Amino acid sequence: MRVGILTGGGDCPGLNAVIRGIVHAANERFETYGILNGWKGMLTKDIMKLTMDDVEGIHILGGTILGTSRVNPFKDEESKELLEKNYKDMNLDALIAIGGDDTLSVAAKLSSLGYPVVGVPKTIDNDVSNTDYTFGFHTAVNVGADAIDRLHSTAKSHQRVMIVELMGREAGWITIEAGMAAGAHLILIPEFPMTINEIVNYVNKRMKDKRYMIIAVAEGFKPTELEQVVADKSSIDAFGHIKLGGIAHYLAEIIEQKTGFETRSVVLGHLLRGGTPTAFDRILGTRYGVEAMRLIKNKDFGRMVALKGNKIISIPLEYGVATKKLVPFEYYKLAQLFFD
CATH class of the missing domain: 3.40.50.460 (Phosphofructokinase domain)
Incomplete structure (x- = not known):
C-alpha cells in the first residue's frame, strides 16, 4: 500500500517529527512517499520514497524535509482535474496532509470527492478548531x-x-x-x-x-x-x-x-x-504521525488527528476547518490582571 505524505503552508517546528512518526509507524505492508513542496508537488508529481534511513534524526530539525508551499489546487477546474489525475498516476492508496486551515481545507475537499485522506493539524498560531494544541506553537x-x-x-x-x-x-x-x-x-x-x-x-x-x-x-x-x-x-x-x-x-x-x-x-x-522544536513539540508531532498512520491502517479516512487533554484522538476533517479557535475572553481577562 502506497501512502503519500505532504506538508503545506508555513513551516513550523515539529513537522519533521510527524514525518518520522508516520514512517516508523508503517510496517512492511505500507510504503511511504513524500510529496515535495505541499500541494504544488501533487500538481507536478514531485515524489520521493521515504525509508527509515531518510528520517533518521530528523525530529530535532526545524522546517520540513519535504518542502512546502501555499498552492491551492482547487483554485480552478484545471488544477482540480490535474490534482485528481496525479493522485491516481502516482498510485497512491492514501494521503496524509499535514498543515493548517488552508492545507486541511484542501484535504477535506479531496476527501469529499472520495479520495482516501487523513489530516494532521499544523500551525504555530494554534488556531485549528477542535484540538487543544498544534505542534510548533x-x-x-x-x-x-x-x-x-x-x-x-x-x-x-x-x-x-x-x-x-x-x-x-x-x-x-x-x-x-x-x-x-x-x-x-x-x-x-x-x-x-x-x-x-x-x-x-x-x-x-x-x-x-x-x-x-x-x-x-x-x-x-x-x-x-x-x-x-x-x-x-x-x-x-x-x-x-x-x-x-x-x-x-x-x-x-x-x-x-x-x-x-x-x-x-x-x-x-x-x-x-524557525529552528529546533521543543521537546513538547517533538513528542506531540511524533504522536500525531503515529496516530495518522494508524488511521490509514484501519482505513479510517476523512479524519484529522487531534489532542484532547493528553489523549490523541481523531475527528472528521471538516470539524478541524469549521471555525478558527480564538482566545476566549476569560483567558484575556487573566492577562489583563498584569497590565500595569
Missing part, C-alpha cells in the same frame, strides 16, 4: 517569551516603550502566552480590539510610575478606529490572505507622537517558526 511561544525577556533590560535602561510584534493573523494565542510568560505590560490581540486612546492611557500611566514599558502585539491586531495595518496590500496568497505586518511600527510612531516617550518596535516574524 509551544516552540513559538518559547522563542517569543525569550525575546521579550531580553527586551526588558534595554527598555528599562533607556526608559523606553518597546513594542514587540508577534505572529497571529486572527488568533492571538502566541502573543498572549509569550506576553504573559515574559511579563509584557500590555498585550494586544485581534480578538479584543482597543482604541488608540486606551493604548495611550496605558502607556502614560505605566511610564509615569515605572519609566519603561513592554507591549506585545499580534500582527493581526487592529485598533478599533483604524483599518487593518498590512505589509503589502497587493500581496494576496492562493487562499486569499493579504500579507500582514507593520502594526508595531505604526503604534510606535503614534505612541511617541501622542506621549512624547521614546518608543521602539521589534518584529519577531519568521524567527518564531
Whole structure:
C-alpha cells in the first residue's frame, strides 16, 4: 500500500517529527512517499520514497524535509482535474496532509470527492478548531517569551516603550502566552480590539510610575478606529490572505507622537517558526504521525488527528476547518490582571 505524505503552508517546528512518526509507524505492508513542496508537488508529481534511513534524526530539525508551499489546487477546474489525475498516476492508496486551515481545507475537499485522506493539524498560531494544541506553537511561544525577556533590560535602561510584534493573523494565542510568560505590560490581540486612546492611557500611566514599558502585539491586531495595518496590500496568497505586518511600527510612531516617550518596535516574524522544536513539540508531532498512520491502517479516512487533554484522538476533517479557535475572553481577562 502506497501512502503519500505532504506538508503545506508555513513551516513550523515539529513537522519533521510527524514525518518520522508516520514512517516508523508503517510496517512492511505500507510504503511511504513524500510529496515535495505541499500541494504544488501533487500538481507536478514531485515524489520521493521515504525509508527509515531518510528520517533518521530528523525530529530535532526545524522546517520540513519535504518542502512546502501555499498552492491551492482547487483554485480552478484545471488544477482540480490535474490534482485528481496525479493522485491516481502516482498510485497512491492514501494521503496524509499535514498543515493548517488552508492545507486541511484542501484535504477535506479531496476527501469529499472520495479520495482516501487523513489530516494532521499544523500551525504555530494554534488556531485549528477542535484540538487543544498544534505542534510548533509551544516552540513559538518559547522563542517569543525569550525575546521579550531580553527586551526588558534595554527598555528599562533607556526608559523606553518597546513594542514587540508577534505572529497571529486572527488568533492571538502566541502573543498572549509569550506576553504573559515574559511579563509584557500590555498585550494586544485581534480578538479584543482597543482604541488608540486606551493604548495611550496605558502607556502614560505605566511610564509615569515605572519609566519603561513592554507591549506585545499580534500582527493581526487592529485598533478599533483604524483599518487593518498590512505589509503589502497587493500581496494576496492562493487562499486569499493579504500579507500582514507593520502594526508595531505604526503604534510606535503614534505612541511617541501622542506621549512624547521614546518608543521602539521589534518584529519577531519568521524567527518564531524557525529552528529546533521543543521537546513538547517533538513528542506531540511524533504522536500525531503515529496516530495518522494508524488511521490509514484501519482505513479510517476523512479524519484529522487531534489532542484532547493528553489523549490523541481523531475527528472528521471538516470539524478541524469549521471555525478558527480564538482566545476566549476569560483567558484575556487573566492577562489583563498584569497590565500595569
